[in-house]
Amino acid sequence: MGSRYKWKKKYLDFIQGIAVTNLGHNHPKVNEAIKEQLDHVWHVSNLFENGLQExxxxxxxxxxxxxxxxxxxxxxxxxxxxxxxxxRKATKKQISSHFCTLSMGARMLVWLPQVKIKSKLALVLC
Incomplete structure (x- = not known):
């Protein structure tokens, strides 16, 4: 854990990278939990049934x-x-012009000039 300055304010950084955690290195309780879990499910995509998750x-x-x-x-x-x-479904409101994202679906929801996708794709909203 470290700290970062942004706009002259100090923020604590609790973000971990891929395949690392903020629980420390080689923690005995984490190691034991991992060893026990290996006998069950390690990682399964949401595309497959997973009783532990569900x-x-x-x-x-x-x-x-x-x-x-x-x-x-x-x-x-x-x-x-x-x-x-x-x-959107709950409020029946459009998204404000201050919303920012990088995903194609969310860009198409907002459809701001600065993030327009030059495509004829349509996003079907549920």
Missing amino acids: KKAAEKLAENSSGDLVFFCNSGAEANEGAIKLA
């Missing part, structure tokens, strides 16, 4: 949140676009 993780999330529905996705882009679609 049952235990979903139940814990629902128990500790205000809702009873859980949606798992494969990436931050999918999570953001799902949140955008949900917000």
Whole structure:
């Protein structure tokens, strides 16, 4: 963990890189949990049924949140676009011109001149 300065403000950096964690190196409890998990499921895409994710993780999330529905996705882009679609459906409002993203779907939702995609692709919104 380090700190970064942005706009003359100091922010704590809790972001980890790919394949590393902020739990330290070679922590005995982490090592034991990994060894135990190797006998079950190591990594499975959301494209395949995963009882651990669908049952235990979903139940814990629902128990500790205000809702009873859980949606798992494969990436931050999918999570953001799902949140955008949900917000638009719930509020029946368009996205403000201050919204910024790099994913194609979210760009097409906003359709700002500075992020226009020169394509005839259409995004079908649920």
